[in-house]
Amino acid sequence: MKKLAKFATISFVSIGLLAGAAQVGTPTVEAKGPVVNAPAGCYGPVYYTVKYGDTLSEIAYKYGLTTSYLASLNNITNPNQIYVGQRLKAYNCN
Secondary structure (H helix, E strand, O other): OHHHHHHHHHHHHHHHHHHHHHHHOOOOOOOOOOOOOOOOOOEEEEEEEOOOOOOHHHHHHHHOOOHHHHHHHOOOOOOOOOOOOOEEEEEEOO
């Protein structure tokens, strides 16, 4: 009976170790840069592709956002420098 008890204890410990080992290698995703949440009353996210002649302030106005909020949401350090074909994340607040 003692041998059976030792075997049962070892088996439960092994199962516990295996269950814990499965969680050790679980990949995690870390946010890069500041986390910016949607403003209250807005929905989305929506995405806008920059066209020739667009400005960040016009795009922000279109979605009811401030230029600085849209720039921070998209990690844009110079709001005067956006590129044709650039995909911007926004929230629709109109």
